[in-house]
Amino acid sequence: MRALSIYAGPRARAHFQKNGLHSADVSAIPAAAGGPKGLILGPLDRFIFGQWLTQSSQPVHLVGASIGAWRMATACLADPVAMFNRLEHDYIHQDYALLPGEKRPSAQRVSDLFGANLQAFYGGRMPEVLQHPRYRLHVLTSHGQGLLAREQPWRTAAGFASAFLANAVSRPALGSWLERVIFSSACVTAATQPATLPFDTSDYPTQQVLLTESNFQAALQASCSIPFVLKAVHDIPGAPSGAYWDGGVTDYHLHLNWRGLVLYPHFQKSVVPGWLDKHLRWRHKASSFLDNVVVLAPRPDWVQTLPNGKLPDRTDFTRYGSNLAARVQAWSTAVADSARLADEFAAWLDRPDLSEVQLL
Secondary structure, X not given: OOOEEEEEOXXXXXXXXXXXXXXXXXXXXXXXXXXXXXHHHXXXXXXXXXXXXXXXXXXXEEEEEOHHHHHHHHHOOOOHHHHHHHHHHHHHXXXXXXXXXXXXXXXXXXXXXXXXHHHHHHOOOHHHHHOOOOEEEEEEEEEEOHHHHOOOHHHHXXXXXXXXXXXXXXXXXXXXXXXXEEEEOEOOOOOOOEOOOOEEOOOOOEEEEEOOOOOHHHHHHHHOOOEOOEOOEEOOOOOOOOEEEEOOOOOOOOOOEEOOEEEEEOOOOOOOOOXXXXXXXXXXXXXXXXXXXXXXXXXXXXXXXXXXXXXXXXXXXXXXXXXXXXXXXXXXXXXXXXXXXXXXXXXXXXOOOHHHEEEO
């Protein structure tokens, strides 16, 4: 059984027919939100950033939301393969044990522990990320508007209910409640200006700010701050004031209007625009935004061979409860099996076969 499927938009497929696929062709790599699902992309990350991209020298934009932002920031470290291994270990072994009387860990405690983990992971190494000679990092966050401008129990609940209804009417309407704010590392030629984005932003209300040492930790934590699971991050230095949440709320799978050839390791074929679109199936189809995109995704029949017949996901925290060892075993098994994704991509690069590339 094969594990990997390769999909390409029409312009990306035409590029394959004429030129094949080389690391020097890639202008951007997106990384989706999706929590534990992103774990299966670890072997692909290690191959792409540890072996394949090292064969070229062009600038590459790394764009991430939530766990995707953590993955792409890790790719910018001086020893990405070792740090991807550490990210994988730390994520699999995270444990928010319940305190006496708790039915679920408090959002404040989860935020505090997660923030401490980020500080331990990147502490003293932010210059490696922000000054990488090739990679330009873009961290996506969701910035609250109106009732969501500040996090308070009644305001937040009412605000997200209103955001859900607005999004059901039209995706741009969601922008009245949550705007996209992108924290970008500096432009090569102007250290005080953020790097040019590798996608157009006219599809959705967007602001871009410079990612610096003073706001790196806050921006990355905000990008991972799932509403009601973690606390919002407020008043990030250098950015508009207010509350910031998980970048996946506005940009779940980074269905953006991309420029240049984009290589997208993903955990499924569909590139869903926002988290609130998960159940709006008509928004899961490919659009012209993805014409230049190559998606590397696991085959559904291979996914069924993994523990519990699925990818690791957040429901496993409830499924395994306090049995940390069982969850660690299930997730570790899935990650070990996902080495096949990287092996099959490497084999395809050695002997490209266009007949194996499906239309996205």
